[in-house]
Amino acid sequence: MHSRPIRILTGPLSAACKICAVTLLFCACTMAARAQSQPPQQHLELKDPTPRPPDLEKIYGSNQADQAKQQEAAALKSAQIHQQIVDATNKLYLLAQQLHDDVATNGKDPRTSSNSAKAAQIEKLAKAVREKTRMQ
Numbered sequence: 001m002h003s004r005p006i007r008i009l010t011g012p013l014s015a016a017c018k019i020c021a022v023t024l025l026f027c028a029c030t031m032a033a034r035a036q037s038q039p040p041q042q043h044l045e046l047k048d049p050t051p052r053p054p055d056l057e058k059i060y061g062s063n064q065a066d067q068a069k070q071q072e073a074a075a076l077k078s079a080q081i082h083q084q085i086v087d088a089t090n091k092l093y094l095l096a097q098q099l100h101d102d103v104a105t106n107g108k109d110p111r112t113s114s115n116s117a118k119a120a121q122i123e124k125l126a127k128a129v130r131e132k133t134r135m136q
Contacts (some may be wrong), residue, residue: 079136085132092125 099118106112 088129
């Protein structure tokens with residue numbers, strides 16, 4: 001085997017290589033010292049960080065009889081609201097007809113106290129009907 005002599009670099013290139021080697025050695029030692037000085041981090045695992053109420057339908061399942069009762073109650077309530085709307089609308093129509101007849105008979109002075117009371121009652125009924133139709 002032939003042995004080759006080791007070349008030693010001289011000049012500015014060898015100085016740069018030595019500086020890089022010393023810097024790398026210093027960085028490696030610093031990182032090793034930091035790793036030893038820091039305590040090991042604990043891994044903490046939370047199963048459910050935000051507690052929520054249990055989903056009762058998922059736990060107990062849905063009961064068909066309860067659903068039928070709820071649907072029946074909702075249908076009854078809707079029918080009651082509809083009947084109230086019909087009654088209020090009929091009363092509103094009746095008051096409007098009375099007001100129209102009173103204004104027609106008192107052509108010269110349509111602004112009497114009974115007419116203004118009927119107009120106020122018509123406004124109240126109209127608002128009530130509007131609110132009930134929104135509820136439906």
